[in-house]
Amino acid sequence: MxxxxxxxxxxxxQAAVREFARHGYHQAKISRIAEGAGVATGSVYLYFKNKKQLLEKILADVWQNLAQEMEALVTRKDLNAVEKLEGMVDLVIDMFTDNPSLAIVVVNEHSQTRIAQPYYERFLALGRQVLEEGIATGLLNPxxxxxxxxxxxxxxxxHLIHLWAQSPRQYPLNKxxxxxxxxxxxxILTEVQ
Amino acid sequence: MxxxxxxxxxxxxQAAVREFARHGYHQAKISRIAEGAGVATGSVYLYFKNKKQLLEKILADVWQNLAQEMEALVTRKDLNAVEKLEGMVDLVIDMFTDNPSLAIVVVNEHSQTRIAQPYYERFLALGRQVLEEGIATGLLNPxxxxxxxxxxxxxxxxHLIHLWAQSPRQYPLNKxxxxxxxxxxxxILTEVQ
DNA sequence: CCAAGACCTGAATGAATATTCAGTTTAGAC
DNA sequence: GTCTAAACTGAATATTCATTCAGGTCTTGG
Structure with a gap:
């Protein structure tokens, strides 16, 4: 055996992320992904059902990771709603810091998959939940x-992450x-004193 | 003759807009576009060089229209910067009100065309210009x-327009x-008194 | 009317590439 | 060391359309 x-x-x-980022899903070639991964073309099909499922797996992994970390953030008792929101912004930005290709794929191909994405829904629901918490505690505008x-x-x-991925100099993540x-x-208005 | x-x-x-919106650029078929327009497949090529140029023409038309109307808005003397910004939001929203398909195409396929889009650049530049005007007149945060x-x-x-195009009930344009x-x-913070 | 020439048609062509699968290699059991 | 079964290979297959073009059809000027 x-x-x-x-x-x-x-x-x-990883090779698929690079390929999808560089060429977009539809121009991406399985043969190039295989080459980038150092395997034969056919081997891609040993690990993934087909090209579409490969993209779906990448996106699902990203949202799962984000939803998981956000879950931990949202349940913290030592942060108020505004701090949690800021933490969410940081989480999303940090996720892509080390991987511009992944950022491009997520941003560009997000609407490719028509199937329901449970972890993406969870991610959105957690965002709404924090806003509601903020309103309930009087921090946010009711x-x-x-x-x-x-x-x-x-x-x-x-959109900003997409711009960063394409021109990191012009749109630095910290900015x-x-x-x-x-x-x-x-x-945007001038600060009220 | x-x-x-x-x-x-x-x-x-128009048929191309519907087709691109429903299936996305890469799954869109020239034959279906022709059918939707009531012409033969080959006739599409009498009016457009190829599939890609057809998409580019659609996007260019949209940005040209928007840039033109924004130009008029920005040069008005009777509005301050904040009113102009609100007007810009209205312009964008109004452009898509009667044409959800067009909204979907613009939002989804915007990054397809790698070529420079002069009118899109103009559109963005006008936005920055109004923000700068607002800062200069003390209305906006310096x-x-x-x-x-x-x-x-x-x-x-x-993103919101995209959501509206897909579920007008859940995300009404006026909201x-x-x-x-x-x-x-x-x-988002509670109003300061 | 009747050329003339542009308009229009849609089946045929050709290119691109996702997916398959028959054959080869290799890790591990005995 | 030998055998087995899974992992792996990559050329061949099959499909899917974008694009072409040879042949028809209109519209208009004279």
């Missing part, structure tokens, strides 16, 4: 529409991080 | 990073419109 090295699946996963607000923030952050937090809390 | 009806190009343009801020707003609005303006101006 023979056992899988355990390394190949991860190599393919007139906020939590669903629209959370999606607006998500869309803004997603993005700081600015998003400021905008969130205070909006 | 024979002259073009002038109707066919527009029919193809610590704003105008490039990051304008992109954040753009990303948030883009989006109101919420975005509030968030922009005041952020």
């Amino acid at each position: 023979r056992t899988r090295s355990g390394q190949k699946e991860q190599n393919i996963w 007139h906020l529409q939590v669903d629209v607000t959370s999606q607006f923030i998500f869309g803004g952050v997603r 993005i991080r700081r600015e998003v937090k400021l905008l969130l809390k205070r909006g | 024979r002259t073009r009806s002038g109707q066919k190009e527009q029919n193809i343009w 610590h704003l990073q105008v490039d990051v801020t304008s992109q954040f707003i753009f990303g948030g609005v883009r 989006i419109r109101r919420e975005v303006k509030l968030l922009l101006k005041r952020g």
Whole structure:
């Protein structure tokens, strides 16, 4: 008999992220992914059912990781809602810091998969939950529409991460991080004294 | 001789928007676009060089229209910077009100075209310009990073429009419109008295 | 009317590449 | 050392359309 090295699946996963990021899902070639992973074309199909499932696996992994970390953040008792929101922004930004390719794939291919993504839903629900907690504790404006607000923030952050992935110099993550937090809390108007 | 009806190009343009919106650029079929426009497959190539150029034309048309209307808005003397920003949000939302398919195409396929999009650049530049005007007149927070801020707003609005296009009931445009303006101006914190 | 020439058609072509699978290699059991 | 079964290979297959183009069809000027 023979056992899988355990390394190949991860190599393919990573090579696929690079390939999807560089060429986009539809222009990505299985043969190039295999080459990038140092395996034969057919071996990709030993670990993933097909090209589509490979993309879905990547996205699902990302949302699962994020949802898991957010879950821990949201249940902390030592942070108020605003601090949790800032922590969420940090979590998302940190996730991509070491992997611009992954950022590009998540941002660009997110709408490719029409299937329900449970972990992505969980991620969004946790965002709404923190906003509601903030309203309940009087920290946040009670007139906020939590669903629209959370999606607006998500869309803004997603777009900025995409820009960073394409031009890290022009949109450094720390600048993005700081600015998003400021905008969130205070909006654009001159500070009221 | 024979002259073009002038109707066919527009029919193809509209059919392509529907097809791109429903199936995404890469799954879209020229044959279905032709069918939707009531012409033969080959006729698409009388009006557009190829599939890619058809998408580019659609996106360019959208950004050209928006940039043009924004240009008029930005040069108005009777509005201050905040009113202009609100007007810009209205412009973007109004553009898609009658055409959810177009909204989906613009949002989903925006990153498909790697070519420079002059009108899109113009659109972004006008946004930055209004923010700078607002800072100069003391209306807006002088610590704003105008490039990051304008992109954040753009990303948030883009995402919300996408959600509306997919579930108009859950994310009605008027709710989006109101919420975005509030968030922009005041952020999420409880109003300071 | 009747060329003339542009418009229009849609089946055929060709290219691209996801997926398969018959054959080869190798790790581990005995 | 030998055998076995799973892992692995990569050329061949099969499919899917974008694009072409040879042949028809209209519209208009004279």
